[in-house]
Each structure stands twice: as structure tokens, then as C-alpha cells.
Amino acid sequence: MSMKRILLTLSFVLLTSLLFAQVKKVKITDLExxxxxxxxxxMISFWATWCVPCVEEIPWFQEGVAKFADQKVELILVSLDFARDYPYKLETFIKKKNWQASFYWLDETNADYFCPRIHPKWEGGIPATLFVNNKTGYRRFFDRALTDRQVEPEIKTMLKEVKVNGR
Incomplete structure (x- = not known):
């Protein structure tokens, strides 16, 4: 292979990686x-590209996380999209929305297995969001959409609460 061809290939790979969000495949045990x-x-959101309330709340999550950047709150978006949509459709969708987060695609199909590992009462509906702060023992799960007015107060609570488990 010529040096010119190698450089063109590397340039294409680099450009492609910059244009598309990197969505990593993950098992529930890895996420746990x-x-x-x-x-x-x-702040972990379980969502899908076809879920309108999911897509609607993600910008609010991003705004909330940005307000607390000094406290290193991480937004993790875990896609429950179909296997046929990973990675191309999912990465294209995220890029179009210009979202900033850690992106994962959950490589699991048995909700009876993975849902209770996140929260015992989660029956698989989305959107679903988990707030976790191991330093304070805070863990709170929502199995419904959050409003723009709920996100920031929940982040504040996660950052200040001590030993509030299982809500």
C-alpha cells in the first residue's frame, strides 16, 4: 500500500470518528x-431514538449536568435501541442532535434480566433515569420522563444528600 493511500485511509478514519458519536456496546454487568x-x-438515562419523551428530556439532562460541571456529574446515555440500529443509526442520530455525554448501547435483550439489576421495580419502560452518588450513598430511580423543572433539583439533591437509598 502506498504512503498516500495509507494517509488517505487514516484521514478518513479520523474524520469519520470525529463526525460520529462513539457509542460503545455494553453488557449490564459492565454497566453495574x-x-x-x-x-x-x-446520571444514567435509559432511552431509545424512537422514544419521544426520552429524546425530549436529554437536552434538560445536558443543561443540568453542565451547571454542575465543577462537581464532575457525568451524564451516561444508555440506548435500548434495536441491534439493527447499532452503531450507524444510533451514532448518526446522536450526532444530528449534537448531544454531549457518555454513550452506550445495551447489548441485552432480556428485560427481565437487566431491569432489576438497575432497580428492583423497573419493569422496562422508558425513559428511565438513575441518579447515583457513591460518595454520599445516594441512589434514586425514575421510571418515567422527567420535566425540565425536575432535573436540576434532583442533581442538587444527589450532590448533597447522605444515605438516601431505595427511594
Whole structure:
């Protein structure tokens, strides 16, 4: 292969990676481990491209996280889109929306297995959001859409509460 062709190929790969959001494939056990070992507050949204309330609330999540950037709140968007949509459709959709977060696609199909691992009462409906702050013991789960007025107060509560589990 000529040097020119190698450079063109590398340029294409780099440009493609910049144009598309990187969505990593993840198993529920990997996500659980990340949550358990996190040393910073997490806001984890389970969503899909075809879920209108999911897509509607994500900009509010981004605004809320941006307000608390100094406290290192991380927004994690876990897609429950169909396997046929990973990665191209999902990455294209995220890029079009210009979202900033950590992006994952949950490589699981059995909701009876993965839902209770996030919260015992989660029956699989989306949107669903989990707030976790291991430093304070805070963990709160919502199995419904949040409004723009609920996001910031919930982040504030996550950052200040101590030992409020299982709400």
C-alpha cells in the first residue's frame, strides 16, 4: 500500500470518528461495575431514538449536568435501541442532535434480566433515569420522563444528600 493511500485511509478514519458519536456496546454487568466503582456522581438515562419523551428530556439532562460541571456529574446515555440500529443509526442520530455525554448501547435483550439489576421495580419502560452518588450513598430511580423543572433539583439533591437509598 502506498504512503498516500495509507494517509488517505487514516484521514478518513479520523474524520469519520470525529463526525460520529462513539457509542460503545455494553453488557449490564459492565454497566453495574462502572456504577459501583464510580468516584463521581452519575446520571444514567435509559432511552431509545424512537422514544419521544426520552429524546425530549436529554437536552434538560445536558443543561443540568453542565451547571454542575465543577462537581464532575457525568451524564451516561444508555440506548435500548434495536441491534439493527447499532452503531450507524444510533451514532448518526446522536450526532444530528449534537448531544454531549457518555454513550452506550445495551447489548441485552432480556428485560427481565437487566431491569432489576438497575432497580428492583423497573419493569422496562422508558425513559428511565438513575441518579447515583457513591460518595454520599445516594441512589434514586425514575421510571418515567422527567420535566425540565425536575432535573436540576434532583442533581442538587444527589450532590448533597447522605444515605438516601431505595427511594
Amino acid at each position: 461495575t462502572y456504577i459501583q466503582k464510580s468516584d463521581h456522581p452519575l
